Amino acid sequence: MNVFLRKWKKYFVLAGMMSCLINLLQLTFSFYMFAIYGSVVQSFSYTTLYSITIIAVFCLAFLAVFSLLRSRLLHACGIALEQSLGKDVMHSMVTAMSGPAKRSYQQGLADVSTLRSFLSTDALFAVFDIPWAPLYLVLIFFFHPTLGLLALGGGIVTLGLTLLQDHLTRHRLARANNLALEGRRFMETMLKNAEVVNAMGMGGAVYSRFDEKNTDILYNQTVASRYAGLAQSVIKSIQVLxxxxxxxxxxxxxxxQGFDPGMMIAASIIMGQAISPFMRALFGAKTIAQARDAYNRLHGFSRLMARKTPTMQLPVPQGALLAENVFFAIGGRFVLQQVSLALEPGEFLGLVGPNGAGKTTFGKVALGIWPAIMGSVRLDGVDIFRWDKAELGPYLGYVPQEVQLFPATVAENIARLGQPDMVEVERVCAEVGIAELVAALPQGYETQVGGKDGVTFSGGQKQRIGLARALYGSPRLLVLDEPNSNLDEEGEAHLIQVLERIHQARSATCIMITHKVELLRMVDKMLMLQNGRVAHYGTRNEVLEAIARTHQPVRPQHSGVVLRGANAAEKGKE
Structure with missing residues (x-):
């Protein structure tokens, strides 16, 4: 934000200079009326009337030109602001939403849009015009000291009421805005779970919570509106008074005293012009408050972005993964403690353990999505969390437990929203067994996913497309979190085939979070987590034998896998 302000400072200064000219030209009508009553009416001179009228028309034309130029200049500043910050804010939102708390600067783009719009509103023009109000008051003093004192008193009262209204409404409007944001998040969550809400009769509770939040929003907005309306009414009355x-x-x-009547009329008009910016600022108080809050949030965000150190370009990773004493915590509770492992390029690791053991968490830490609070995960000797994601991303493949597709074509989804390499897209589709599925779609690979006219896929189909996306570009590190949880027998067979090919070619290091014997058969090493700690780690047979010796208690969904694997290992030894 500071960089943007420094870059555009001269343009804001130029807008201020234009405001000076605009406010000077706004005196045209006042002096025109002064000349009419002070000269034309008394002299009955047609020449004087024509002359001052022509001058007034030219001044008003210049007023229109400068007003337009100021508006265009500030509008250009708004567009430049959005272009300057939009990309970084979006990146921050996506990065933070992938964190464990799922919290981010979610209103970031809305704040950018709010500031961009504010730079084109009359509320900002009023802010530019307010500093020139004292000029009008000084001018009235030149007409007559008493009239100047009257105008000064009215200006002070107007300014005081403006500041009082801002003090009374600022916190109310800020709370209403925050509650409105929470309400939008609440509704987004409810709409995502609409089927559960309807099926389990939770509608009444949902509506009650929504009504409670909405009532609080309306209350704060109503109180702020009452204060603003009262201040505006008083100021209007003061203006007339x-x-x-x-x-x-x-x-x-x-x-x-024989005072000139023209000066009396001019003083009245100038007084109205002095109060006008305050009135416009009052009417735009809500807009100003929203812009101020948006600026503060953007300023804090830009300072955070400025503290980030640039990363150096690194060579293509080979896939050597080393985790040393990894700790990770969520909400003050340790989810991972002292987890260590080492994988050579091309090795496969089977990650097992009961529910809540920390398997998915470790997978995200291993990918650099979440940072270890202690210890480190290194890929080819480099801390994977600090590796530039845009640079490293093409060499990573990830299949989460719940695969989500983007509103784009099938090919673009598989190509990670980049320009699809159709040869590569068709290759990975054939490997995971969805080539026929895609061919049967209305536009094949160009079929739109989601949206009003797009197609929708089942959970298993999305998982296979997600697997194709993970394999696109032949990544060097794969993390597969229950990759066959939604697959049928055919899909699981294709999954096993493609993983066996990768394993034999040693083309990628792979961490599989699974409890399926068929997938564990191909792994080189196994890691069993229990309550976030390493229960067993070593080669597949070593871990299975250790489990068999200690009769490690595990949850039912895993026990059959591990014990059958252990028995298989024992039979292998015999």
Whole structure:
């Protein structure tokens, strides 16, 4: 944000200079009326009337030009702001949402849009015009000190009410905005779980919670609106009162002192122009408050981004993975403790353990999605979390437990939203056995996924497409989290075939989180986690034998796998 402000500082200064000219030109009507009553009416001069009218028209034309230029300049600043920060904010949102807490600067793009829109609103123009209000008051002092004091008193009261309204409404509006954001998140969660809500009769509870949040939002907005409405009403009344007092005092001075009537009228008009920016700022108070909050959040985000150190370009990874004393915690609770392992390029690791043992967590730490709070995971000797994701990503493959597809074509989904290499796309589709499925789609690989006119896939089909996406580009490190959980027999057979090919070719290092014997048969090493700690680690046969000797208690979904594997190992020894 600071970089953007430094770059565009001169343009904001230029907008300020234009505001100076605009405010000077806004005096055109005041001086026009002064000349009419002070000269034309008394002299009955047509020439003077024509002359000052032509001058006034030219001044008003320049006023329109400068107002347009200021508007265009600030609009260009808004577009530049979005182009400058939009990409970084989006990157931050995606990165943070992949973290364990699923928290990020979620309103980041909305804040950028809010600031961009604010730079084109009349509320910002009012902010630029407010500093010139004292000029109008000083000018009235030149007309007559008493009129100047009246105008100054009205200006001080107006400014005080403006600041008071901001103080009374700022926190209310901020709370309403935060509650509205929470409400949107709540509704997004409920809509994602609409089937569960309807099936289990949870609608009443959902509606009740929504109504509670919405009531709080409406209350804060209503209170803020009442304060703002009261301040605006008082200021309007003061504005009319000041006009009455200026006209009354001016008329008195005309009678007593022979004061020029033109100056009286001009002073009244100038007083209205002095108060006008405050009125516009009051009407735009909500917009200003939203822009201020958005700026503060963006400023904090930009400072965080500025602290990030640039990464150096590294060679293509070979797949040697080393985890040393890895600790990881969520919410103050350790999920992983002192987990260590070493995999040579091309080795396969079977990761097993009961539910909640930390298997999925370790898979994400191993990919560099989540950072270890102590210890490290290194790929070819480099801390994988600190490796630039854009550089490393093409060499990683990941199949999560729940595969999600993007609103793009099938080919683009498999090609990781990049420009598809159709030869590579067709190769991985054939390997995972979805070539016929894709060929049967309306537009084949160009079929749109999701959206209004796109196709939807079953859980098993999405998992196979996700596997194809993971294998696209021949990655050097694969992490497969229950890769066959939604597959039928045919899909599982294709999965085994492609993994056997990769294993034989030693083309990728692979971590498989699974409890299936068929997949564990091909692994070189096994790691069993229990309560986040290493229960057993070594070659496949060593771990299976250790489990068999210690009769390691595991949950039912794993016990059949491990014990059958142990028996198989014992039979192999015989």
């Amino acid at each position: 000041m006009n009455v007092m200026i006209y009354g005092a001016g008329a008195l001075f005309v009678i007593v």
